[in-house]
Amino acid sequence: KQEVTQIPAALSVPEGENLVLNCSFTDSAIYNLQWFRQDPGKGLTSLLLIQSSQREQTSGRLNASLDKSSGRSTLYIAASQPGDSATYLCAVSWTNAGKSTFGDGTTLTVKP
Amino acid sequence: SAVISQKPSRDICQRGTSLTIQCQVDSQVTMMFWYRQQPGQSLTLIATANQGSEATYESGFVIDKFPISRPNLTFSTLTVSNMSPEDSSIYLCSVATEETQYFGPGTRLLVL
Numbered sequence: 057k058q059e060v061t062q063i064p065a066a067l068s069v070p071e072g073e074n075l076v077l078n079c080s081f082t083d084s085a086i087y088n089l090q091w092f093r094q095d096p097g098k099g100l101t102s103l104l105l106i107q108s109s110q111r112e113q114t115s116g117r118l119n120a121s122l123d124k125s126s127g128r129s130t131l132y133i134a135a136s137q138p139g140d141s142a143t144y145l146c147a148v149s150w151t152n153a154g155k156s157t158f159g160d161g162t163t164l165t166v167k168p
Numbered sequence: 169s170a171v172i173s174q175k176p177s178r179d180i181c182q183r184g185t186s187l188t189i190q191c192q193v194d195s196q197v198t199m200m201f202w203y204r205q206q207p208g209q210s211l212t213l214i215a216t217a218n219q220g221s222e223a224t225y226e227s228g229f230v231i232d233k234f235p236i237s238r239p240n241l242t243f244s245t246l247t248v249s250n251m252s253p254e255d256s257s258i259y260l261c262s263v264a265t266e267e268t269q270y271f272g273p274g275t276r277l278l279v280l
Contacts, residue, residue, distance in 0.1 A: 090268065100211075105268045155216060161210050
């Protein structure tokens with residue numbers, strides 16, 4: 057069964073810290089992997105998408121890496137800010153059919 | 169990019185009734201999906217909405233409970249039928265392009 061796991065479930069850090077969120081998947085033959093952000097009571101915002109052939113993607117203070125052989129992806133957030141507080145979701149697609157399997161998410165709290 | 173709107177944004181319904189959720193996309197897209205997010209949980213794919221044909225349902229979801237229409241490439245509806253309190257969730261419409269996956273703002277449903 058193709059599954060996605062995210063650890064930790066929750067993370068609290070002081071403002072300014074660099075942090076890493078983890079995502080693992082059971083079948084390494086992925087098509088792509090996407091990181092989303094979800095604010096309380098809101099929809100999903102796409103942060104970064106990594107295609108199967110790529111190793112990493114960067115956007116501002118965010119860097120996502122992909123290691124298919126180990127079935128892992130990490131989302132690195134540099135110099136965290138209180139505005140980064142949200143739930144971060146990892147979504148994996150194993151085909152080009154567009155549908156994804158989501159992890160349970162990591163809820164991040166950045167304290168001022 | 170794709171901008172997705174959903175109606176209604178939220179609703180409170182009585183058990184045994186049905187609710188139809190609408191999803192409108194600002195551009196033509198081939199791949200459209202419906203997800204459910206139960207309280208405190210991550211997203212689970214309900215079905216792929218196929219234009220001009222019956223939707224493709226994931227394991228655990230059936231057409232009688234979640235009938236879906238897709239009359240064209242920019243619009244879809246999801247009906248939650250014969251509702252029970254267990255159907256209280258956020259229902260999200262999603263579309264996928266070659267670049268990324270987009271989500272609507274969600275419909276927050278509470279069944280009493």
